[in-house]
Amino acid sequence: MRQASHGKIAVRFESVGLRYGSGPEVLQDISFTLDQGSFHFLTGPSGAGKTSLLSLLYLARRPSRGSIRLFDEEVSTAARAALPPLRRRLGVVFQEFRLLDHLSALDNVALPLRVAGVAEADIHRHVPELLAWVGLGDHMHAKPPTLSGGQKQRVAIARAVINRPELLVADEPTGNVDDRTALRLLHLFSELNKLGTTVVIATHNEGLVRRFQFPRLHLEAGKLDVLPPMALTASVGMGTGPIPGGGQS
Amino acid sequence: MIGFLRSDLPVARDASGLFLPWLVAVMVFLACLALSGAMSLDSLLDRWSRDASGTLTVQVPAATGANAETETNDRVERAVRLLETDAQVATAMAVPRERLAEMLEPWLGSAELMDSLPVPRLIDVTVAPGAMPDLDALVERLRAVAPGAAIDDHRVWLARLIRLAEGLRLLAWAVIGLVALATAAMVVHATRTALAVHRPHIEVLHLIGATDAYIARQFARRAFALALLGGVGGLALSGPVLWGIGRLVQRLEGGLVPDITLGMGQWLVLLLLPPVAGVLSMLTARRTVRRTLTRLL
Numbered sequence: 001m002r003q004a005s006h007g008k009i010a011v012r013f014e015s016v017g018l019r020y021g022s023g024p025e026v027l028q029d030i031s032f033t034l035d036q037g038s039f040h041f042l043t044g045p046s047g048a049g050k051t052s053l054l055s056l057l058y059l060a061r062r063p064s065r066g067s068i069r070l071f072d073e074e075v076s077t078a079a080r081a082a083l084p085p086l087r088r089r090l091g092v093v094f095q096e097f098r099l100l101d102h103l104s105a106l107d108n109v110a111l112p113l114r115v116a117g118v119a120e121a122d123i124h125r126h127v128p129e130l131l132a133w134v135g136l137g138d139h140m141h142a143k144p145p146t147l148s149g150g151q152k153q154r155v156a157i158a159r160a161v162i163n164r165p166e167l168l169v170a171d172e173p174t175g176n177v178d179d180r181t182a183l184r185l186l187h188l189f190s191e192l193n194k195l196g197t198t199v200v201i202a203t204h205n206e207g208l209v210r211r212f213q214f215p216r217l218h219l220e221a222g223k224l225d226v227l228p229p230m231a232l233t234a235s236v237g238m239g240t241g242p243i244p245g246g247g248q249s
Numbered sequence: 250m251i252g253f254l255r256s257d258l259p260v261a262r263d264a265s266g267l268f269l270p271w272l273v274a275v276m277v278f279l280a281c282l283a284l285s286g287a288m289s290l291d292s293l294l295d296r297w298s299r300d301a302s303g304t305l306t307v308q309v310p311a312a313t314g315a316n317a318e319t320e321t322n323d324r325v326e327r328a329v330r331l332l333e334t335d336a337q338v339a340t341a342m343a344v345p346r347e348r349l350a351e352m353l354e355p356w357l358g359s360a361e362l363m364d365s366l367p368v369p370r371l372i373d374v375t376v377a378p379g380a381m382p383d384l385d386a387l388v389e390r391l392r393a394v395a396p397g398a399a400i401d402d403h404r405v406w407l408a409r410l411i412r413l414a415e416g417l418r419l420l421a422w423a424v425i426g427l428v429a430l431a432t433a434a435m436v437v438h439a440t441r442t443a444l445a446v447h448r449p450h451i452e453v454l455h456l457i458g459a460t461d462a463y464i465a466r467q468f469a470r471r472a473f474a475l476a477l478l479g480g481v482g483g484l485a486l487s488g489p490v491l492w493g494i495g496r497l498v499q500r501l502e503g504g505l506v507p508d509i510t511l512g513m514g515q516w517l518v519l520l521l522l523p524p525v526a527g528v529l530s531m532l533t534a535r536r537t538v539r540r541t542l543t544r545l546l
């Protein structure tokens with residue numbers, strides 16, 4: 001089991017810029033560092049470039065300029081062949097889920113384990129357990145097209161966390177679920193974080209951001225500011241009742 | 250084999266999974282027919298050339314008059330003797346009357362009728378190996394002992410038949426070439442089409458850390474299995490058809506078309522078609538997936 005080891009750096013962006021084709025720079029001069037074991041929200045208006053920033057983080061594209069270090073490796077110029085092992089240390093929840101429609105929920109979640117060569121016996125032990133935890137125990141063999149938006153999202157989250165990633169990147173992971181479920185999922189991320197996983201979550205849900213007192217990366221007009229946790233003032237959007245799933249050990 | 254075909258990734262049972270084997274089945278079926286056609290022509294030509302090089306038939310017209318029967322026999326005997334003394338001739342044998350009667354029975358109905366008709370007599374001649382007898386001179390000499398004798402040179406018409414068959418064989422090989430090319434193109438195209446459906450899956454596998462080799466392997470194995478399945482189907486389909494054609498040819502009898510059933514080696518060539526289609530599909534899948542992947546980071 002990995003320990004939260006502060007002091008080590010999981011991610012470092014230096015003067016990173018990104019443009020699509022010959023368009024304008026969607027991200028300009030982005031610099032920040034994420035300590036290993038830290039938890040950040042990524043906020044900003046729609047179109048600010050959150051998904052773009054995360055896609056750099058989960059190695060879907062290279063920056064147009066600047067340097068990105070991931071687990072102490074320079075990835076902006078790394079050879080293609082060096083990237084798959086790095087990707088296996090990540091867990092990603094895509095904004096549009098990207099589940100494989102012809103695979104059952106179980107097989108979708110098992111995918112990262114299969115790619116990493118984990119034995120089938122272990123897969124069949126761990127995957128149902130996690131699916132049950134995210135409330136999909138009864139839908140393990142359902143295909144994504146037959147699941148609701150929120151159920152799909154939970155499958156996507158289960159797939160992202162099944163291999164205990166060192167860095168979890170989630171793009172609007174609670175966009176399609178009710179507040180109760182959103183809280184429950186955030187607690188899952190928080191549990192993972194306590195076990196040492198560095199977490200970055202893009203969200204529009206101000207209630208969640210207030211409720212979980214984590215620092216924010218705020219994107220606006222292509223620029224990034226690192227902000228402290230949002231003040232716990234005024235109207236807290238989320239209910240204050242018992243936290244579902246909070247008692248999970 | 251089974252281990253090789255096993256895939257970690259249960260790839261979609263989509264339309265492409267049906268499309269590819271059917272297409273390959275049809276193409277392998279056509280390739281099978283063309284190939285076996287060309288190969289039978291090969292063996293046919295082989296036999297014909299062997300026949301054509303060595304045999305002649307001498308025709309001795311029946312004599313007329315009082316002692317027609319004995320006179321005809323005498324003429325045949327003289328002709329045979331003359332032929333036997335020729336250095337260019339290996340053997341010369343008069344075709345017995347009974348054999349002639351048998352050959353003519355379908356036309357004349359009964360042997361009695363033949364006795365009353367001036368049916369010419371035949372002498373089968375085998376030419377000495379490598380010899381090229383001067384047929385005009387030979388006919389002159391034969392006519393001296395057997396007036397009206399003629400030489401039926403198989404070589405003339407067989408040579409024409411051979412030329413025809415050679416043309417057909419060339420055509421058959423051209424058809425095979427085309428069918429092979431078309432099969433390859435179709436397998437390649439079908440495999441690519443099947444993979445286009447899987448592009449999002451390829452991307453997801455890529456993003457969760459699968460190596461290019463791993464992803465290509467998943468799809469290559471499936472493409473191999475599907476094309477092999479189709480190829481076996483096509484081969485199975487061509488089996489009864491080839492057998493049926495063989496039966497029809499056999500019923501033709503008549504020495505003109507010799508037995509043209511396929512030999513062991515030729516069947517082996519046909520058996521190779523499905524695995525060849527499988528390997529082709531596999532290589533295409535691998536190439537296509539790899540190309541898709543290099544467009545991603």
Ligand SMILES: Nc1ncnc2c1ncn2[C@@H]1O[C@H](COP(=O)(O)OP(=O)(O)OP(=O)(O)O)[C@@H](O)[C@H]1O
Pocket residue numbers: 020026044045046047048049050051052053095
């Ligand atoms: N693949 C692409 N090609 C070209 N432009 C793109 C592409 N993806 C995003 N953009 C542009 O980049 C900008 C930032 O988009 P991005 O998806 O990163 O925003 P976002 O912050 O994730 O928005 P949202 O909150 O709505 O998800 C937008 O102006 C968008 O048009």
Ligand SMILES: [Mg+2]
Pocket residue numbers: 050051052095171
């Ligand atoms: Mg987005």
